[in-house]
Amino acid sequence: MTNQKEPRAPLDMDAEEFRQAAHKLVDKIADFLAGISERDVHKPNGAKVARDILGAGSLPNSESSTDDVIGEISDLLLEQSLFNGHPRFWGYVNGSASPIGALGDLLASSINANVCTWTVAPVASEIERQAVGWIGDLLNFPNDPNCNSGGLLVSGGTMANITGLLAAKRARFGAEIREQGNNYKGAEKSKFYTTAETHAWLEKALDIMGFGESAITRVATDDNLRMDIDALQKSIQNDIEQGFLPLAVIASAGTVSTGAIDPLNEIAEICRQHKIWFHIDGAYGAVSACVPAVSNELSGIGLADSVAMDAHKWLYVPFEAGCVLLRNRQHLVDSFSHDTTYYPEAGDEDALPVAYRAQGVQTSRGFRALKVWMCLKRAGRDGYAKMIGNNIRQAEKLYQLVGQHPELEAVSHGLSITTFRYHPPEIQDEEILNNLNREILSTLQEEAWAYPSHATVNGKYLIRVCITNFRTTDQDIDDLPDRILSIARNIS
C-alpha cells in the first residue's frame, strides 16, 4: 500500500497557511482600526480606482495564492472604501461596527452554522434565542411578564418590519389567509396607518404582501413630525365607515429623517380600543430605550404587538443584523411554518432549540446571532446606555452650537439626529437656500473630512447629522459648524 497524500482541494488550507494568512490580515486590520481617525472618511474617486484595479477581465481559469488574494483585496478595501466607522461619518443611519463584531463574523463563518432548524445548528439556535431575548431586555419588551414573546434575527430593518406585518396579517385573518390569499374575508380592504415620515420599507412590504401602496392611510403629524393622535382616530373611523378593515398602525420609534418618536402609549391605547395590530418601526431608535433620559418616551414599545429593530445601526454590530420581536411568538410560527418531508418538525421550543426556518421568511440562515450576542455580552446594558446616551448628548450639543451661529439655522433635534442649514439673514428665498445647502453638503462630503447626509423637511433641504457612532468625539462636533461656515462663505 502506498501512503500517498490526496491532492488538496483548491479551497482547502492547512492549519499553518491559515494561521499565517489570518495573522497577517488581522495585523493589517488592527493598524487600520488604530488609524481610522486620522484618515479621510472616504476617497471621492475610490470607485474609479476599484474599477481600474479590478479590471474588466473574465473569471480567471487558474488558482491564485492565498497571500495574493488577501493582499490585493484587503489593500483595495482598506485604502479606497467609504469608512462608516470613521468618527465623523454621520450619514443616513449607519452604525460604526465594533471590532468584537468583526471577530464574531470570523468565528461564525468558521463554524458556518446554518441556523435553519435546530437539528443542524443546535448551539447556534440557542445563542440566537439568547441574543433575541437580550435585545428584548434592552428595549423593555414586552412590559408584561406573562407574554409569550419571542422573535428572530433577520437581514435588517426592512425585513424585520415586513416580518412583523406578515404576522399581523396572519393573526387578523387566521390560517386560511395563507391558502386563499388576499381575497379571503375581504383582506384586500385592509388599511395600514402611518405618517409620511415612515421609511420606504413600508411601500416594499405592501407590494410584497399584495396589498399595494393604496392600502396606506397617511396620518397627519404635529409640528415635531410625530403622529397626531386625533388625526389617527379620525382616519380609522373614516375608513371603517367606508368599509375598509384597519389592520395595523405603524408607529416610528425614531424616524429616519429627524429621529421623531410617535406617541407610542396613546397609539397603543387606540389600537387596543379598535383591536388593531400595533407595530413599531424601531429600526433606528428602539435601542435607545435603555438610556434613562429617553426611556420614558419609549415605554410604549413594551405595548406593541411587534417591533422591528436594527442591530447593525445603533447596537454597533457589523452589517447585516436586524431583529423582529413579537409579543406572542406563536404568530411567527403560524405565519411561516410549513410541513415538509425533508425537514424535522418545527420543534417544541420549551424542550428544544428553535427551528428558525419556521418563524421567518428565510430557510437557510447565517449565524448573524453570534456577532450580536458577542457585542451585547461585551458592552452589557450599561455599556450600551453609555454609548447611545453619549450619541444623543452629542447631537443635542450640535443643535445648541448651531443655534448660536447667526448664519446657521438649527431645525430639529431628535434622539441622535440633528438637522440644520446655512441660512444667513440676507437670504430668504427658499430655492436659493436649498441650492446653497445642497452645494455645501456636497462640498463637505467631497472634502471627506466629515460625512453627514441630508433630509428634506417641509420643502427645506437640510444638512442632517445622525450620530450612531461610538468613535465620535465632542471635538468632532465642536469643529463641524466652522467647517460648514467656511465652505458656505467660499460658495456664496
Ligand SMILES: Cc1ncc(COP(=O)(O)O)c(C=O)c1O
Ligand atoms: C427608521 C428606519 N426604518 C427602517 C429602515 C430600513 O432598515 P434596513 O436598511 O436595515 O433595511 C431604516 C434605515 O435606515 C430606518 O432608518
